[in-house]
Amino acid sequence: MTPRDWDNEVGLRILELRKVRSIKQQALAKCLEISSASLSQYEHGQRHFTIEFLVNLADVLGVSISYLITGIEDERLPIDQQTLNSLLMQVEGLQAYINRLRENVRILSGK
Numbered sequence: 555m556t557p558r559d560w561d562n563e564v565g566l567r568i569l570e571l572r573k574v575r576s577i578k579q580q581a582l583a584k585c586l587e588i589s590s591a592s593l594s595q596y597e598h599g600q601r602h603f604t605i606e607f608l609v610n611l612a613d614v615l616g617v618s619i620s621y622l623i624t625g626i627e628d629e630r631l632p633i634d635q636q637t638l639n640s641l642l643m644q645v646e647g648l649q650a651y652i653n654r655l656r657e658n659v660r661i662l663s664g665k
Contacts, residue, residue: 562599
């Protein structure tokens, strides 16, 4: 199996998981802190995966890294839409907090 084949297989698995869970591409991308375009590239095997990305993705989707790589089910429970929405709200709150901190630093530093 070539790296390209592997990217395609994992990408299709991500797309399948997202659709089975009725998660919009934009919502998943936001949880992963990437653009929708980047997620689309991953889903279509046009972008190589990093270990860090796979770890984050597995956590967000509630699957193991081994499932993302092999497609073999394991014992972890899938994430439901309500939990995903809750996580998304937390990410948005953290992003707003970080933006406020950055603005305070800018003001205090006189820049």
